[in-house]
Amino acid sequence: GAGVSQSPSNKVTEKGKDVELRCDPISGHTALYWYRQSLGQGLEFLIYFQGNSAPDKSGLPSDRFSAERTGGSVSTLTIQRTQQEDSAVYLCASSLRTSGRGTDTQYFGPGTRLTVL
Amino acid sequence: GNSVTQMEGPVTLSEEAFLTINCTYTATGYPSLFWYVQYPGEGLQLLLKATKADDKGSNKGFEATYRKETTSFHLEKGSVQVSDSAVYFCALSDQRKTSYDKVIFGPGTSLSVIP
Numbered sequence: 552g553a554g555v556s557q558s559p560s561n562k563v564t565e566k567g568k569d570v571e572l573r574c575d576p577i578s579g580h581t582a583l584y585w586y587r588q589s590l591g592q593g594l595e596f597l598i599y600f601q602g603n604s605a606p607d608k609s610g611l612p613s614d615r616f617s618a619e620r621t622g623g624s625v626s627t628l629t630i631q632r633t634q635q636e637d638s639a640v641y642l643c644a645s646s647l648r649t650s651g652r653g654t655d656t657q658y659f660g661p662g663t664r665l666t667v668l
Numbered sequence: 669g670n671s672v673t674q675m676e677g678p679v680t681l682s683e684e685a686f687l688t689i690n691c692t693y694t695a696t697g698y699p700s701l702f703w704y705v706q707y708p709g710e711g712l713q714l715l716l717k718a719t720k721a722d723d724k725g726s727n728k729g730f731e732a733t734y735r736k737e738t739t740s741f742h743l744e745k746g747s748v749q750v751s752d753s754a755v756y757f758c759a760l761s762d763q764r765k766t767s768y769d770k771v772i773f774g775p776g777t778s779l780s781v782i783p
Contacts, residue, residue, distance in 0.1 A: 594773035
């Protein structure tokens with residue numbers, strides 16, 4: 552079946568504009584994760600969804616960042632009033648479940664490269 | 669808190685050379701350990717994993733052994749190919765600590781294999 556898809560693949564925006572990044576997880580995967588990959592910062596965790604709820608938003612860098620997930624499927628990461636330091640690759644991953652009995656493999660999408668001018 | 673340290677590279681090797689990428693971790697619990705690979709223009713893929721001490725993960729000729737005594741999970745391959753050129757990320761997660769798979773990544777090591 553299809554893997555995790557993300558759109559757009561590239562986004563260039565001006566400082567101060569809002570952007571929306573979309574993630575389509577693998578069908579049937581209940582857990583969804585957003586990460587950010589920045590030069591010099593590596594990969595950092597942003598937010599985790601189980602179904603439509605987000606038990607852990609601790610990685611969101613500021614209140615300009617928000618995310619939602621609807622229907623237990625598609626997720627949108629929104630960045631308001633973008634700043635140059637928001638420039639990064641935003642990665643989405645999904646896994647089948649979080650069972651508490653082991654570690655489920657996370658499958659990553661190709662990412663969205665965001666450039667804030 | 670939990671963290672992962674790995675050699676950042678870039679690493680450049682000739683084809684058929686032996687590869688080692690060092691990875692050490694800090695964790696308060698008993699994490700699962702992973703190596704992810706990111707080929708040019710592609711997303712992250714799980715390469716191998718180990719879930720407890722002394723486990724060896726292996727895939728595509730790559731191996732890594734979970735060493736609790738040295739808190740290490742070094743990646744090795746006996747003979748690299750040009751197609752192995754990619755960025756390799758060491759990572760950990762401790763579901764017993766967070767109750768879900770929050771993955772902590774190292775900074776990544778860029779590998780270039782030349783013919």
